[in-house]
Amino acid sequence: MPHFPLIGRISGREYSALVFGFFFILFETLLRLVIFFLPKPIILWFYDRSRLVFHHFAGQPKGKKTKCKPKELVFAESILKAPDFGELCRMHAYTHEEHVVMTKDGYLLGLHRLPSKKGHRKSNPGTSTGRPVVYLHHGLLMNSEVWVCLTDAERSLPFVLVEAGFDVWLGNNRGNKYSKKSIHSSPNRTAFWDFSIDDFAWHDIPDSIQYILDTTKAPSLSYVGFSQGTAQAFAALSIHPQLNEKVNVFIALAPAMSPAGLAAPIVDGLMKSSPTLLFLIFGRKSILSSASTWQQILYPPIFTKVIDTSLSFLFDWNSNNISPAQKLAAYGHLYSTASVKSVVHWFQIMRNATFQMYDDSLSLSSISPIRSSSYNSSHHPVRFPTRNIVTPIVLLWGDHDSLVDISVLLNALPDHTVAKRLHNYEHVDILWGKDVHKDVIPEVFAALARHCRNPDMISRHQINGNPDTDGNISATDSAGGSISA
Numbered sequence: 001m002p003h004f005p006l007i008g009r010i011s012g013r014e015y016s017a018l019v020f021g022f023f024f025i026l027f028e029t030l031l032r033l034v035i036f037f038l039p040k041p042i043i044l045w046f047y048d049r050s051r052l053v054f055h056h057f058a059g060q061p062k063g064k065k066t067k068c069k070p071k072e073l074v075f076a077e078s079i080l081k082a083p084d085f086g087e088l089c090r091m092h093a094y095t096h097e098e099h100v101v102m103t104k105d106g107y108l109l110g111l112h113r114l115p116s117k118k119g120h121r122k123s124n125p126g127t128s129t130g131r132p133v134v135y136l137h138h139g140l141l142m143n144s145e146v147w148v149c150l151t152d153a154e155r156s157l158p159f160v161l162v163e164a165g166f167d168v169w170l171g172n173n174r175g176n177k178y179s180k181k182s183i184h185s186s187p188n189r190t191a192f193w194d195f196s197i198d199d200f201a202w203h204d205i206p207d208s209i210q211y212i213l214d215t216t217k218a219p220s221l222s223y224v225g226f227s228q229g230t231a232q233a234f235a236a237l238s239i240h241p242q243l244n245e246k247v248n249v250f251i252a253l254a255p256a257m258s259p260a261g262l263a264a265p266i267v268d269g270l271m272k273s274s275p276t277l278l279f280l281i282f283g284r285k286s287i288l289s290s291a292s293t294w295q296q297i298l299y300p301p302i303f304t305k306v307i308d309t310s311l312s313f314l315f316d317w318n319s320n321n322i323s324p325a326q327k328l329a330a331y332g333h334l335y336s337t338a339s340v341k342s343v344v345h346w347f348q349i350m351r352n353a354t355f356q357m358y359d360d361s362l363s364l365s366s367i368s369p370i371r372s373s374s375y376n377s378s379h380h381p382v383r384f385p386t387r388n389i390v391t392p393i394v395l396l397w398g399d400h401d402s403l404v405d406i407s408v409l410l411n412a413l414p415d416h417t418v419a420k421r422l423h424n425y426e427h428v429d430i431l432w433g434k435d436v437h438k439d440v441i442p443e444v445f446a447a448l449a450r451h452c453r454n455p456d457m458i459s460r461h462q463i464n465g466n467p468d469t470d471g472n473i474s475a476t477d478s479a480g481g482s483i484s485a
Contacts, residue, residue, distance in 0.1 A: 072151060072325045073325055073328070075091075075151055075325075075329075076151050076325040076326070076328045076329035077300070077328065077329075078091060079091065079149050079150075079151065079329035079330070079333075080300060080328060080329050080332045080333075081332075082149070082333075084145070084177075085112050085143075085144055085145050085148065085170075085178070086098070088145060088148045088149055088333075089114070089148060092118070092148070092153045092156070092159060093118045093119050094114055094116075094118055094159060094162070095116060095120070095121045095122070096112055096113060096114055097112070097113040097114075097115060097122070097125050097126065098110065098111070098112060098113075099111040099112075099113060099126070099211070099215070101207055101208055101211040102183070102207075103174070103203040103204060103207045104203055104207060105184075105199070105203050106182050106183040106184045107174040107179065107181070107182045107203070107204070108179065108181040108182065108183070109171070109172055109173075109174060109178075109179040109204060109207070109208060110144075110172045110178030110179050111169060111170070111171055111172065111208060111211065111212070112144050112169070112170040112172075112178075113167070113168065113169050113170070114158055114159070114162045114167075114168040114169075114170075115129050115162075115167055115168075116162070117162060117163055118153070118159070118162075118163065126215060127215075128215070128216045128217040128218070129167045129216065130454075130457075131165055131166060131167045131454070131457055132165070132166050132167065132218075132221075132222065132448070132452040132453050132454050132455070132457060132458065133166070133167045133169065133212060133213075133216050133218045133220075133221040133222070133453075134161055134166045134167070134168055134169070134221060134222040134223075134224060134448060134452070135169045135170075135171060135208070135209065135212060135221050135222070135223050135224070136157065136158060136168065136169070136170045136171070136224045136225075136226075136229075137170075137171045137205070137223070137224070137225045137226070137229035137232065137233070138170075138171070138172070138173070138226055138227075138228075138229050139226045139227030139228040139229050139254075139256075140227060140228040140338060140342070140343070140346070141287075141288070141334075141335055141336060141337075141338050142176070142226075142227075142334065142335075142336055143172050143173075143176040143177045143178055143333075143336040144170040144171065144172050144178065145177075145333040145336075146226070146330070146333060146334065146431055147170055147431070149329055149330045149332075149333040150326065150329070150330070150432060151323075151325055151326050151329050154437045155432075155433075155434075155436050155437045155441075157224070157436075157440075157441055157444060158170060160437070160441050160445075161444075161445075161448075163459070164445065164458050164459050165457050165458045165459050166448070166452075166458070167216060167218075169212050169221075171204070171205075171208045171229075173200055173204055173232075173338065174195060174199065174200070174203075174204055175187070175192070175193060175195065175286065175337055175338055175339055176336040176337055176338065177336045177337065180337065187285075187286075190284045190285055192285075193284060193285045193286060193339040193340065193341065194284070194339070194341060195339050195341060195342065196339070196341045196342050196344070196345040196358040197228070197231060197232060197235060197342060197345050197346075197357075197358065198235075198345075198357050198358050200232040200235070200236075200342075201232055201235035201236040201239060201384070202236075202239070204232070205232050205233060205235075205236040205243075206236055206240050206243050209221065209223075209243065209246055209247070210246070213246060218453065219246075219453070220245065220246050220247060220248045220453060221246065221247060221248065222247070222248055222249045222250075222251070222448050222451065222452045223247050223249070223250045223251065223391075224251045224253065224444060225250070225251070225252055225253065225255075226253045226254055226430065226431060227253070227254050227255075227256050227403075227427065228256055230252035230253065230254070230255040230256055230257075231255075231256045231257055231355070233247075233250055233252070234252075234255075234257055234355065234384065234386050234389070234413075235355075235384045235386075237250065237386075237389045237390075237391055238384045238385045238386045238388055238389055239384065239385070241388070241390075244389065244390040244391045247391045248391070248392070248451045248452055248453060249391065249392045249393075249394065249447055249448065249450070249451030249452065250389075250391045250392065250393050250394070251394045251396065251444055251447050251448070252393065252394065252395045252396065253396050253430045253431070253440070253444075254396075254397060254398060254401055254403070254404060254427045254428075254430045255395050255396075255397060255404060255409055256403060256404070257355045257386070257408070257409055257412060258349055258350070258353055258354060258355050258405070258408055258409075258412070259346075259349075259350055259402075259403040259404070259405070260350070260353075260402070260403075260405055261350050262314050262315065263313070263314060263315050263316035263402055264313050264314055267314065268350075271347045271350075272347060272350055272351040273351075275344045275347035275348045275351060276344060278340055278343055278344050278347065279340060279341075279344065282340045283340060284340055284341070285339070285340065286337040286338065286339060286340070287337075287338055287339070287340045287343055288335065289337060292335065300328055300331075300332070301328070303331060303332070304324075304327045304328055304331050307327075307331045307334065308327070311428075315402050315403065315426075315427065316402050317400075317402070317426045317427060317428070318426070319426065319428070319429075321424070321425065321426065321429040321433040321434060321435070322428065322429060322432045322433055322434065323434050326432050326434070327432075330431075330432050341358070344358075345358045348381070352381065353408075354381070354383055355383060355384050355386060355412060356381040356382060356383045356384065357381060357382045357383070357384065359381040386412050386413055386414075387412065387413065387414050388414070389413065389414055390414075392416060392418075392451055393413060393414070393416065393417040393418070394417075394418050394419075394420070394443075394447040395409065395417065395418070395419040395420065396419075396420050396422060396430065396440060396443055396444070397409075397419065397420070397421060397422065397425075398421075398422045398424075398425025398426050398427065398429060398430060399421050399422065399423060399424065399425065400424055400425060400426045401425065401426050401427045402426075402427075403427055404427075406419060406421075420443055422439055422440065425439070
């Protein structure tokens with residue numbers, strides 16, 4: 001690629017990204033400022049115009065032509081409009097608790113808790129229930145709302161678990177909607193967003209777990225992670241040997257460790273060749289912060305279509321297992337702020353095909369070809385020692401999930417790892433699919449029943465499916481072949 005002397009060692013591709021990034025961030029900032037100062041009637045005008053455009057091309061839903069029942073649509077729209085985790089719980093008649101934990105490096109993380117069954121309220125909040133504790137953690141660009149924004153409670157894992165007798169906790173990463181505060185810096189400053197998966201592993205996960213155990217007086221808890229929430233646990237358990245004693249089982253939903261890459265060749269090739277290009281395009285604070293802005297001015301079905309199209313383009317997912325009503329309800333809760341650096345970290349992992357710590361060295365694309373070979377031979381990013389994990393591990397993965405390479409995962413994990421294939425499941429299906437109450441939740445419950453403390457306190461009849469008499473999860477895939485490591 002040609003180089004521009006006045007720009008230093010930036011290649012033509014990086015220079016183009018820099019220009020594009022400048023205008024993108026400028027446009028995004030102007031859009032947010034305009035919407036911030038616009039009166040609500042004008043915002044509603046844009047919203048109404050987008051609705052008219054949608055119905056002009058898609059047609060007005062009439063009678064049997066609509067795929068969703070009227071009641072389901074009404075409830076889905078209510079979920080979409082719910083402003084926070086508490087309101088989502090109240091819509092299903094659950095009372096939640098809010099907790100805040102300060103990490104050792106000064107970030108304040110929001111924790112949510114469901115200590116009581118539907119229609120009940122704990123008389124002494126913030127104290128032990130004496131029941132088995134389970135901790136759920138979300139994925140990249142998400143927050144705890146993704147677990148409870150479902151159109152029916154029987155498909156929501158936290159609601160099902162609390163009904164079965166668990167003390168359910170849900171975590172949040174630094175920088176997202178419920179954890180946007182630090183004692184050291186403001187989220188308006190670049191320093192606040194200077195974190196990657198390393199920081200989640202060194203601080204967020206172990207500090208949250210310790211807070212939960214201190215509050216519940218339990219010696220250990222069960223961990224259920226989704227996507228990046230699994231990567232954070234893989235990393236944390238591998239670098240904190242003592243943490244393995246505090247987690248009695250780790251259930252990884254749509255496990256993420258070393259994805260092969262994106263389905264879009266242009267984007268995949270560009271980001272792998274120089275992950276730090278993301279800094280040029282998005283800056284060094286939060287990524288895609290304009291998502292909530294677009295959501296305000298676009299008619300929900302249009303916003304849903306944009307998300308579907310993006311998932312198809314980037315990951316080759318068709319999202320057919322998620323109902324239209326569930327998409328309408330959940331897509332508005334899909335995005336939460338995250339650091340650009342954490343996304344750069346993922347592209348470093350993809351580029352090197354290894355689950356490594358963040359590489360602070362210079363991008364190889366900025367180094368001349370003469371020096372790059374010697375650089376490669378002398379430079380080795382530190383890997384997370386995941387084979388050292390002692391905690392029992394259960395993987396639930398979709399065989400249509402482009403981000404999961406099960407053979408790579410099993411090779412990087414200890415021999416006691418057990419995997420279960422979910423037939424025709426993609427990534428987000430494991431959270432919101434129409435049959436998760438039949439295919440996913442029973443498997444999670446079976447693993448919890450086998451490993452959690454005081455399993456006699458769990459009501460097995462609350463869970464659909466057929467776990468065996470010992471609560472064991474099957475170590476075979478849907479075709480009958482064993483896939484345990």
